[in-house]
Amino acid sequence: MPDSLLPIRIRDLRLSKGDRALLAGINLTIEDPGITVIMGPNGAGKTLLLRCLHGLIKPDRGQITLGPLGPESSRDQQAMVFQHPVLLRRTALQNLAFAAPELARSEPQRLISALAAVHLADRADQPARMLSGGEQQRLALARALLSQPALLLLDEATASLDPASVLVIESLVKAQSAQGTKVILISHDQGQARRLADEIVFISDGQITEQSPADSFFSAPRTPMARAYLAGEILL
Amino acid sequence: MPDSLLPIRIRDLRLSKGDRALLAGINLTIEDPGITVIMGPNGAGKTLLLRCLHGLIKPDRGQITLGPLGPESSRDQQAMVFQHPVLLRRTALQNLAFAAPELARSEPQRLISALAAVHLADRADQPARMLSGGEQQRLALARALLSQPALLLLDEATASLDPASVLVIESLVKAQSAQGTKVILISHDQGQARRLADEIVFISDGQITEQSPADSFFSAPRTPMARAYLAGEILL
Amino acid sequence: MNALAEAFRLIITLDADLFEILWLSIRVSLIALAISAVISLPLGTWLAITRFPGRKFCILVLNALMGMPPVVVGLMVYLLLSRSGPLGWMGLLYTPTAMIIAQVVLITPIIAALSNQVIENLHQEYRDTFYSMGVTGRRAVVAYLVDARYALTTCILAGFGRAIAEVGAVIIVGGNIDHLTRVMTTAIALETSKGNLSLALGLGAVLLALSLLVNALVIGVREYAAKRQYA
Amino acid sequence: MNALAEAFRLIITLDADLFEILWLSIRVSLIALAISAVISLPLGTWLAITRFPGRKFCILVLNALMGMPPVVVGLMVYLLLSRSGPLGWMGLLYTPTAMIIAQVVLITPIIAALSNQVIENLHQEYRDTFYSMGVTGRRAVVAYLVDARYALTTCILAGFGRAIAEVGAVIIVGGNIDHLTRVMTTAIALETSKGNLSLALGLGAVLLALSLLVNALVIGVREYAAKRQYA
Amino acid sequence: QSTTSTENSGLYDHLMPILERETGVKVNVVAVGTGQAIKNAMRCDGDVLLVHSRPDEEKFVADGYGDYRRDLMYNDFVIIGPKADPARVAGAANVTEALQRIRETGARFASRGDDSGTHKKERLLWQEAAIDPDAGSGQWYLETGSGMGATLNTGVSLGAYVLSDRATWISFGNKQDSTIVFEGAPPLFNQYGVIPVNAGKCPTVNREAAEIFANWLLSESGQAAIGAYQVKGKQLFVPNANHKLNSSIESK
Ligand SMILES: Nc1ncnc2c1ncn2[C@@H]1O[C@H](COP(=O)(O)OP(=O)(O)OP(=O)(O)O)[C@@H](O)[C@H]1O
Numbered sequence A, B: 001m002p003d004s005l006l007p008i009r010i011r012d013l014r015l016s017k018g019d020r021a022l023l024a025g026i027n028l029t030i031e032d033p034g035i036t037v038i039m040g041p042n043g044a045g046k047t048l049l050l051r052c053l054h055g056l057i058k059p060d061r062g063q064i065t066l067g068p069l070g071p072e073s074s075r076d077q078q079a080m081v082f083q084h085p086v087l088l089r090r091t092a093l094q095n096l097a098f099a100a101p102e103l104a105r106s107e108p109q110r111l112i113s114a115l116a117a118v119h120l121a122d123r124a125d126q127p128a129r130m131l132s133g134g135e136q137q138r139l140a141l142a143r144a145l146l147s148q149p150a151l152l153l154l155d156e157a158t159a160s161l162d163p164a165s166v167l168v169i170e171s172l173v174k175a176q177s178a179q180g181t182k183v184i185l186i187s188h189d190q191g192q193a194r195r196l197a198d199e200i201v202f203i204s205d206g207q208i209t210e211q212s213p214a215d216s217f218f219s220a221p222r223t224p225m226a227r228a229y230l231a232g233e234i235l236l
Numbered sequence C, D: 001m002n003a004l005a006e007a008f009r010l011i012i013t014l015d016a017d018l019f020e021i022l023w024l025s026i027r028v029s030l031i032a033l034a035i036s037a038v039i040s041l042p043l044g045t046w047l048a049i050t051r052f053p054g055r056k057f058c059i060l061v062l063n064a065l066m067g068m069p070p071v072v073v074g075l076m077v078y079l080l081l082s083r084s085g086p087l088g089w090m091g092l093l094y095t096p097t098a099m100i101i102a103q104v105v106l107i108t109p110i111i112a113a114l115s116n117q118v119i120e121n122l123h124q125e126y127r128d129t130f131y132s133m134g135v136t137g138r139r140a141v142v143a144y145l146v147d148a149r150y151a152l153t154t155c156i157l158a159g160f161g162r163a164i165a166e167v168g169a170v171i172i173v174g175g176n177i178d179h180l181t182r183v184m185t186t187a188i189a190l191e192t193s194k195g196n197l198s199l200a201l202g203l204g205a206v207l208l209a210l211s212l213l214v215n216a217l218v219i220g221v222r223e224y225a226a227k228r229q230y231a
Numbered sequence E: 001q002s003t004t005s006t007e008n009s010g011l012y013d014h015l016m017p018i019l020e021r022e023t024g025v026k027v028n029v030v031a032v033g034t035g036q037a038i039k040n041a042m043r044c045d046g047d048v049l050l051v052h053s054r055p056d057e058e059k060f061v062a063d064g065y066g067d068y069r070r071d072l073m074y075n076d077f078v079i080i081g082p083k084a085d086p087a088r089v090a091g092a093a094n095v096t097e098a099l100q101r102i103r104e105t106g107a108r109f110a111s112r113g114d115d116s117g118t119h120k121k122e123r124l125l126w127q128e129a130a131i132d133p134d135a136g137s138g139q140w141y142l143e144t145g146s147g148m149g150a151t152l153n154t155g156v157s158l159g160a161y162v163l164s165d166r167a168t169w170i171s172f173g174n175k176q177d178s179t180i181v182f183e184g185a186p187p188l189f190n191q192y193g194v195i196p197v198n199a200g201k202c203p204t205v206n207r208e209a210a211e212i213f214a215n216w217l218l219s220e221s222g223q224a225a226i227g228a229y230q231v232k233g234k235q236l237f238v239p240n241a242n243h244k245l246n247s248s249i250e251s252k
């Protein structure tokens, strides 16, 4: 396990397109290990924030540090599962081998067991792009976990999984977190957030409106926004 | 509203790749209007079944009739939202205009209100592919509803929506169904299934194991498979 | 080299002959390109998105025709336009029009085959959606052309490159007649056969500069449009 | 036509001269293609996926070089290899090697520019994932080439078409010397200059048939591989 | 239609402005090899032929494609070779001996190999020297299958011997270290003819302009213009429209 990337500090992060502010001055400090869940309505800026952390987007302004590093310099200690995972035009197993070439050479058995962990053992030789939606998402997760990252970023990684697979993935994520990986996870699934989150960050309209321990967020959300969100009331 | 495509009859539908049977002899008759929800684990064959109905896949064997028509001949009375919607490289509004060119000419206002119905009015001129995941899914839904289809096929159409949007979409779908559109919908979300379904079809491993009215399915699933699925127990 | 020096002297002194030749080169190639694009882009697209028996064979033939020798194209057009040929009565042989015809024949398969490949890639993405929306025929072709426009510019530039560089066909049907059908490439060939190698090279440099200019314009427009639309 | 009849007679009687010329054509073009592919595919890919100042300019130049006149390429290689040129001591002028060199220079920009476009499209899809996985440099180039292999065949076939059809450059550096450097296109040009138009056309048909054969082989292999992998 | 050697020498650039000034006729020059020029004209793609291969020309007229054939001008052929002259061609007593020396010393010879007037002349000379060059094709006898200029480019670069018409050589720009090694022998005479295409066979022919053009070339002022054409201070063509062709050639 590589060194910790904590604390993660985001200072006055701003990003706009045209005259619309997509990220409108985000300030966030994440100090504790464990699992942070980001929630918020569609279009709030959750994905953009995660991409900034990963170094995929350069913000217009603001600063991000992960421990002693920046987003790009810490890239090889991070792993990310995208909202729409992109798999290579190869078999499921080859996709894992491509992500971890040394492992594929030294311990090919590890790849098989990584597939088995997401219950894809018998899809090993199937072209990855022919897998079903849920199977693809699970493969992308297995790929991200292979690198044993210090920081794992998951963007709605269980959105199209069946209930059992959701639980499988959640236990994998928990196990990874227990080994010291910091997990930041976007989810619209409140059940999942309750099961996993140590801490909730709530984003709305490009701004962080709340950062609370999970218990207090669900029992007593501080903003009316978060309250409405949890109740499924319209706040688009 | 076009003529009904009911009853939908599927006889001994089979599809295999290599020596794996993806659809292993599906027999299904859907006679009642309203909303049919298809459930089942990842890789069960839900998407494949919907694609066969839509005429996108020719099965190896078996027969599908929708009222007096076949899948292809009824294509223009159907609309489908894919698991991963594909939007054109144009703005949100232009995507709608492209899907309904006559409407765009005669009643352009209708396009705006269709956008507003999925709460995307202020994204009208944004390139569709730059929308957030949930926004894209909502746009795809608006596009499908424009054609006022007799049969609406939805493949996990709310998987990445926030709770409020889920409810918005559900009420749109219910309204559409009330106008006489037959809706067949794939979902892993049990809450959603409970809220919407008149009838549940459960698929596992390429076969239909249960077809029941929604109430009886949730209160007393007939197969151990369905029971385990609902409980979130592993059945991969 | 005094080769380039001579060429640049011609340019700087706005040598009328050189400009006449340059202008004819660019005019013939651009007109041929425009005509060819109107044929080849829809053709390549249509072959990418429809399915009929023999379609693969058509694509194969298009690909093979990319290797059609210019001299052969020149000959065919020559026989067609020759005064004793079927179109001889039009009196087109040894005119710029004849050169345009030859170039159209030459580059149409190239643009069609390349755009076919580009559209085929996009088709993999759009196919199901277009099927579902009932988008077929001419509407589908237009939509594909519009959505693939940035990638298609490279196909078009490849066609332009072939046209502007082409000598074998235009010399046969154009005849390299001074002040009438002499273009840059035939002028270069002539200087080469006169042994004026350095002047030939200098003219080549001028032609390349011209080609660079056209490419810069096209790519510039593409970049500008892409940026404005950020699509 | 008795043109084709004559050409077919030559083929059917296994005319030794014709086969010698055909074989040289195909050998020169395929070797040039192989060398060029090794240079141009990684180059085009690399330019699609790296970012450095001047990258756009490089791509622009590649695109413009698609319009490099063969005669100019021929001249440059001629001056390079001529006895008084820098590589004159190698004695390569008027050998098949010289023709290969000229063709490599000619088709490398074409394959590079076209593959650049193909890879750029794929890069839009893979970029974020490759960044995230830390796939860069040579590994990324190889991965792109592998995953775009089907689309790249069309680029390669375009290069082959240009090589096999090319006459302007090879006639200058090869000299069209009978039994030594005469290839199909220069033979066609010769028959044309002798006024034997029908024989020239017949030879053209033979060359096209050859080109069709090569294309059918390449596309056949591609289809077969695609079907086997159904990827 | 015209043969390449006249175009390459720049003669037309010299003649056309004078022609246009004096007669108002504008001429488009299509320069191809003699063989191609004749065949193109048989397809009616040309109004006047200006070529140099006497037997072919006479056959063209005999077959009814041309109205008549007139001598127009002549120049002569020369043998080009490297200054070092490894085959010592310069010392040969006559053309036959020159060619035999080339063959015997194993020096290379670049032939046009394109059925052009020059090529036919060259084949005739080999025949007279009793040498069959085809046996060495691709080894010492290099058939370039190209125009005069391209063949000179090849020959000069390889240090091979070449038979060229004097006009093309004088105006040729890529001489490198080659030079005229043999000239002036009677068999090297090169007569150009002019033939208007028969309007009966080819109704599309621009008969009137063709007539004016041919007549002007044969007229005193046309002949004078040809004689006045010089490149690098040397006269390239000798007008001889008014002579009957005779075998006694004034040698240079
Ligand atoms: N490149 C871009 N150009 C313009 N607008 C963009 C761009 N990328 C994102 N946006 C806009 O920024 C907003 C935030 O996008 P983001 O993807 O972060 O949303 P999100 O919170 O992840 O939503 P979801 O829950 O739907 O995934 C959206 O409204 C989107 O339309």
Ligand SMILES: Nc1ncnc2c1ncn2[C@@H]1O[C@H](COP(=O)(O)OP(=O)(O)OP(=O)(O)O)[C@@H](O)[C@H]1O
Pocket: A126, A130, A131, A132, A133, A134, A135, A160, A162, B017, B022, B040, B041, B042, B043, B044, B045, B046, B047, B048, B049, B083
């Ligand atoms: N073209 C194909 N070639 C081979 N196998 C395929 C192909 N398409 C689908 N499959 C396989 O068929 C099975 C059923 O796929 P399908 O997409 O219908 O699953 P699903 O029930 O929709 O699952 P999910 O809930 O994950 O979307 C999967 O295991 C998938 O790997």
Ligand SMILES: [Mg+2]
Pocket: A046, A047, A048, A083, A155, B132, B133, B134
């Ligand atoms: Mg998102």
Ligand SMILES: [Mg+2]
Pocket: A132, A133, A134, B046, B047, B048, B083, B155
């Ligand atoms: Mg599915």
